[in-house]
Amino acid sequence: MGSTDFSWKLADHPKLPKGKTLAIVVLDGWGEANPDKYNCIHTANTPTMDSLKTGAPEKWRLVRAHGKAVGLPTEDDMGNSEVGHNALGAGRIYAQGAKLVDFALASGKIYEGEAFKYIKESFDKGTLHLIGLLSDGGVHSRIDQLQLLLKGAAEHGAKRIRVHILTDGRDVLDGSSVGFVETLEKDLANLREKGIDAQIASGGGRMYVTMDRYENDWDVVKRGWDAQVLGEAPHKFQNAVEAVKTLRSNPKANDQYLPPFVIVDESGKAIGPIVDGDAVVTTNFRADRMVMLAKALEYEDFDKFDRVHFPKIRYAGMLQYDGELKLPSHYLVSPPEIERTSGEYLVKNGIRTFACSETVKFGHVTFFWNGNRSGYFDSTKEEYVEIPSDVGITFNVQPKMKALEIGEKARDVILSGKFDQVRVNIPNSDMVGHTGDIQATTVACEAADLAVKMIIDAIEQVGGIYVITADHGNAEDMVKRNKSGQPLLDKEGNVQILTSHTLQPVPIAIGGPGLGPGVRFRKDVPNGGLANVAATFINLHGFEAPNDYETTLIEVVDN
Ligand SMILES: O=C(O)[C@H](O)COP(=O)(O)O
Ligand SMILES: [Mn+2]
Ligand SMILES: [Mn+2]
Numbered sequence: 001m002g003s004t005d006f007s008w009k010l011a012d013h014p015k016l017p018k019g020k021t022l023a024i025v026v027l028d029g030w031g032e033a034n035p036d037k038y039n040c041i042h043t044a045n046t047p048t049m050d051s052l053k054t055g056a057p058e059k060w061r062l063v064r065a066h067g068k069a070v071g072l073p074t075e076d077d078m079g080n081s082e083v084g085h086n087a088l089g090a091g092r093i094y095a096q097g098a099k100l101v102d103f104a105l106a107s108g109k110i111y112e113g114e115a116f117k118y119i120k121e122s123f124d125k126g127t128l129h130l131i132g133l134l135s136d137g138g139v140h141s142r143i144d145q146l147q148l149l150l151k152g153a154a155e156h157g158a159k160r161i162r163v164h165i166l167t168d169g170r171d172v173l174d175g176s177s178v179g180f181v182e183t184l185e186k187d188l189a190n191l192r193e194k195g196i197d198a199q200i201a202s203g204g205g206r207m208y209v210t211m212d213r214y215e216n217d218w219d220v221v222k223r224g225w226d227a228q229v230l231g232e233a234p235h236k237f238q239n240a241v242e243a244v245k246t247l248r249s250n251p252k253a254n255d256q257y258l259p260p261f262v263i264v265d266e267s268g269k270a271i272g273p274i275v276d277g278d279a280v281v282t283t284n285f286r287a288d289r290m291v292m293l294a295k296a297l298e299y300e301d302f303d304k305f306d307r308v309h310f311p312k313i314r315y316a317g318m319l320q321y322d323g324e325l326k327l328p329s330h331y332l333v334s335p336p337e338i339e340r341t342s343g344e345y346l347v348k349n350g351i352r353t354f355a356c357s358e359t360v361k362f363g364h365v366t367f368f369w370n371g372n373r374s375g376y377f378d379s380t381k382e383e384y385v386e387i388p389s390d391v392g393i394t395f396n397v398q399p400k401m402k403a404l405e406i407g408e409k410a411r412d413v414i415l416s417g418k419f420d421q422v423r424v425n426i427p428n429s430d431m432v433g434h435t436g437d438i439q440a441t442t443v444a445c446e447a448a449d450l451a452v453k454m455i456i457d458a459i460e461q462v463g464g465i466y467v468i469t470a471d472h473g474n475a476e477d478m479v480k481r482n483k484s485g486q487p488l489l490d491k492e493g494n495v496q497i498l499t500s501h502t503l504q505p506v507p508i509a510i511g512g513p514g515l516g517p518g519v520r521f522r523k524d525v526p527n528g529g530l531a532n533v534a535a536t537f538i539n540l541h542g543f544e545a546p547n548d549y550e551t552t553l554i555e556v557v558d559n
Contacts, residue, residue: 008348010543015556018542020514021414021464023455024423026088027448028081028361029430031473031504032062038487038495040438040475041429044445048453052468052509058520061528061553062505065472069529071096071336072138078171078501079472080139081364081430082286084530086336088471089343089369091534091549094336097285097319098138104333105148111156115316115330122279122314123157129274131164131228131293132283132318133206134180137171137500140211140286141318143180147187149283154196161191162201162272164228166210167244169255170434171500173480177255178248181241200240201272202227205258207394211289215304216359217391221292222305227260230308231270235261256434256499257394279314281332287321287372288363294321294328324373338371340546342534346421347377351541354382354413357425358402359389364471365425383419385409396437399444401428407451414458420541426451429475436497441475456512465512465540469533473504508533510540510554518557528553 012018027049035042041049053060067075070083071094083096095103104110119128130149133141150161163184167177184200191198204210210224227233237243243261247253262270274280280297284290296302297315316330323335347353355365366384367374376382387402387409395401403426410424432444452468459466479487480496487495510519519540525532535545535552545552 008345010345010349010538010546013539013542013544016516016519016539016542020540021417021419021459021462022421022537022540023410023414023459023464023466024421024537025452025455025466025468026085026365026425027429027452027468027470028364028425028427029433029472029474029501030448030470031065031476031502031506033473033476033502033504034485038438038477038479040433040441040478041445042476044442044449046445046449048449048456052511053507056511059511060507060509061521063469063508063532063553064527064529065470065506066503069093069531071099073099073102076503077138078503080501081361081471082288082368084471085364085368086338086371087530088469088533090338090341090371091531091545093531093550094338096336098142100336101145101285101318101333105145105152110332111152113332115332116156118330119279119281119314119316120157122277123159126277126279127160127162127272128153128158129162129164129201129228129272129278129280130283131210131280132166133168133211134165134184135168135172135176136180137168139171139501140284140289143183146184146283150187150191150198154191154194154198159196161196161198163188163199164201164272165203165240166206167203167255167258168206169499170206173496174254174256174436174499175248177244177258178241181244185241199271200263201270202233202260202262203240203243203258204260205254205256207256208258209260210293212292213288214359214363215292216389218292218304221296223260224293225296225305225307227262229274229311231262231273233260233262235259236264236268237261238264238266274311274313276312278311282317285318285333287319288367290317291321291327298328322372322374324375335372341369341371342538343370344377345546346538346541347381349543350381351420352381352418353421353423354385354419355423356385356387356406356409358387358406358427360431361425361427362386365423369423394435395431396435396440399428399432399440400447401431401444403428403447403451404454407454410455411458414455414462414464417462424455433474433478434499436478436499438478441478445475459512463513465510465514467508467510467533467537467540469508470506471530473502473506476504477502508553515540516556518559519554520557521553522555525551525553
């Protein structure tokens with residue numbers, strides 16, 4: 001569109017009225033799958049979500065939430081919160097970080113950019129450190145990208161490389177960490193044969209070391225800092241495979257929560273602390289769980305924990321993680337330019353917007369929803385409320401999380417009449433689903449269902465409209481399956497628990513007294529995905545969607 005004829009003004013919808021309070025609920029990790037005992041949404045008592053599905057067939061449907069529908073490289077890529085909320089908020093499908101990094105590595109462009117040239121200045125005298133999640137999950141990072149970057153960095157002059165690994169078990173099976181470390185060790189051994197001093201220097205489980213998000217618990221980042229930068233950790237090993245195997249042998253241990261360790265030489269000295277003159281790359285492409293470390297690595301003024309030592313390094317992110325904060329200032333690959341999101345359009349068309357979740361998902365309905373931007377578009381028309389999450393626990397011990405508090409907050413705000421759009425993320429089915437605890441996940445889904453009921457009841461009272469959907473699957477399938485759908489067993493004959501997201505579609509339901517009698521889902525968008533939702537709710541606010549948005553899911557028929 002030419003810059004001169006661009007306008008933020010949205011056209012009036014020819015049939016749909018303005019002024020209805022709209023609740024948008026994103027159930028995190030709530031997909032649709034065959035009912036069996038490993039489908040916690042099925043086993044849970046969820047009368048509200050059930051009634052939406054069975055009560056009004058023209059107002060309930062499934063939408064795609066994985067693979068190409070959300071800008072991921074292949075149809076084998078499960079959905080995730082970042083790409084899901086980006087699509088929901090932006091109404092268009094963007095090539096996402098995973099894909100952009102693939103392109104940059106395949107074309108070699110990654111080595112021609114400003115950031116690579118910048119870190120390269122350290123290669124003569126300093127060490128190149130790579131810090132990131134080690135798995136093939138494809139949600140935050142991918143090991144094949146790390147392998148290519150290692151090879152490319154060596155070819156472009158890196159002589160001493162240290163890798164700081166974060167074990168996964170959340171986007172991939174628990175226990176798979178050992179295999180990934182072995183794969184990486186082989187690559188590093190190959191580099192050593194070529195005369196490059198390349199080794200793993202430290203490690204730890206992603207949820208306990210480094211990868212916190214939305215500033216829920218800085219201790220997580222500090223534990224990583226101590227190991228990666230200071231070379232200090234409670235556990236010391238001479239070999240990373242041995243480290244992971246030994247730490248996992250504790251019956252309570254799992255990949256997500258492995259304690260931090262450093263690799264030491266024969267004299268017990270850490271082999272890879274980060275020191276003045278070194279280069280550092282954080283290899284995750286996804287932002288939320290790298291922003292905190294990026295702040296610690298980049299900000300001169302920093303008071304979140306005592307860094308003890310703040311080395312003078314050249315730091316680059318795989319991507320820029322926060323477009324508003326411009327953090328980090330150097331990045332190997334440019335992030336997707338997600339602009340003109342629904343949030344910005346609607347606020348500029350007078351829609352007063354409220355968004356809320358608890359800490360662990362707060363950025364999902366704000367930062368991701370708004371195209372990876374922190375902050376308000378217009379603070380006079382928007383309010384974002386974060387309900388503090390519990391800290392230092394795995395959510396299977398507290399499966400209700402803050403669902404009811406989020407529901408109450410949304411209810412109060414809806415009843416206040418101060419906002420036109422009230423948007424929440426209810427985290428339970430995702431956060432508890434990631435623990436692999438089937439019983440607790442069932443309780444989690446029940447709590448989420450209750451929160452939905454509170455919001456729907458409030459919408460009934462004010463004559464509003466609700467849109468209930470999800471960002472990707474998780475709790476609806478808690479086991480790894482073979483191609484014919486049978487649960488897979490491990491060596492001991494136990495079912496293999498699936499802690500990750502799924503490839504399943506997610507439901508979307510519309511309703512409420514403010515929804516005109518002729519509004520229903522169209523039948524001619526059978527492959528609709530999350531990116532079609534924005535045009536849908538823009539319509540429900542009484543506007544036509546911008547014409548480059550993915551098409552709306554609804555139509556208005558004359559009764
Ligand atoms: O970061 C996480 O918790 C998982 O890797 C993905 O979950 P999310 O995409 O639902 O946040
Ligand atoms: Mn999610
Ligand atoms: Mn998740």
